[in-house]
Amino acid sequence: MKDNEKGINKEKKKKKKKNVVQIAEELFGETVKNLGYELWDIEYYKEPTEWILEVTIETDKDGGISIDDCEKVHRAIGPIIDEADPIENSYSLLVSSPGLDRELKKDFHFMRYINHEVTVKLFAKHEVIQAKNFRGTLTEYDGTQGNVKIAVASGDENDKDKKEIIYLTKKEIAHIYVYDEINF
Numbered sequence: 001m002k003d004n005e006k007g008i009n010k011e012k013k014k015k016k017k018k019n020v021v022q023i024a025e026e027l028f029g030e031t032v033k034n035l036g037y038e039l040w041d042i043e044y045y046k047e048p049t050e051w052i053l054e055v056t057i058e059t060d061k062d063g064g065i066s067i068d069d070c071e072k073v074h075r076a077i078g079p080i081i082d083e084a085d086p087i088e089n090s091y092s093l094l095v096s097s098p099g100l101d102r103e104l105k106k107d108f109h110f111m112r113y114i115n116h117e118v119t120v121k122l123f124a125k126h127e128v129i130q131a132k133n134f135r136g137t138l139t140e141y142d143g144t145q146g147n148v149k150i151a152v153a154s155g156d157e158n159d160k161d162k163k164e165i166i167y168l169t170k171k172e173i174a175h176i177y178v179y180d181e182i183n184f
Contacts, residue, residue, distance in 0.1 A: 020044040023086045024053060028077040032057060035076060037069065040098045041105060044091075051091035053081070056098050065097030104176045110141035110148065113178045120150060120168070121175040128166060136166065138176070146170030 021042045032039045032055075040056040057073055059065055074095040081093065104110050104118070118138045125132050129152055140149035147170060151163040 020053070020087055023084075024055070024081065027084050027086070028055075028080045031076050031080060032073060035073060036061075037065075037073060040102075040109075044087075051087070051089055052094055053087065053091050054094045054096065056096055058098055070095040070097070098180075101177055101179050104138075104178060107141070107143040110138065110176075111143070114138055114141060116178050118150065119177045119179075120173065121177075122168070122172050123174050124172070126166065126168075126172075128164065137163075138178070139165070148173070148176070 021044050024042050024044070025039065029039050037057040037059050040058040041054075042056070043052075043054045045052055045054070055073065055077065057065055057069065059069065074093060077095075078093055081087070101119075102109075104113060116138055117135060119135050120133065122132045126134075134152060136150040136152035138148060139151050142148070148168050150166045150168060152166050153163060
């Protein structure tokens, strides 16, 4: 297979995955909402032996998402997906919570966690702070461009509270995580 053909096939697979996620969200997004949960994320990916459709749900209730919540949503959305049959190959449906150390991906994720401490992982070392991975406070998010503003400790020994404001473009960011607290 020529390099150009490999690139085209890879692009087709990427588009197919995106279509599955979009179709799944359209099929059962409202059902998840009507059950009292927020649809945090949907991912469709290949594990070594099988395809996975992973649906991540969130709630504002104390204690967060339980196994019972995941089971309730799984039972509700499973038949919807089976009836529509939008996925060509066999797959496993997983329903989970975003966990305590959650990745911020969508606009509403970033908006919810403004003024929260985040862990940032970049593709390359940042020229100002000289690191690829660091912690700081998410202070601003530009939803149109996907850019963020992070307040990072300046490293000034004389002023531990001094913050350096770092501007990051979407292209620089590999991942941003927030550690969410559960209120019991």
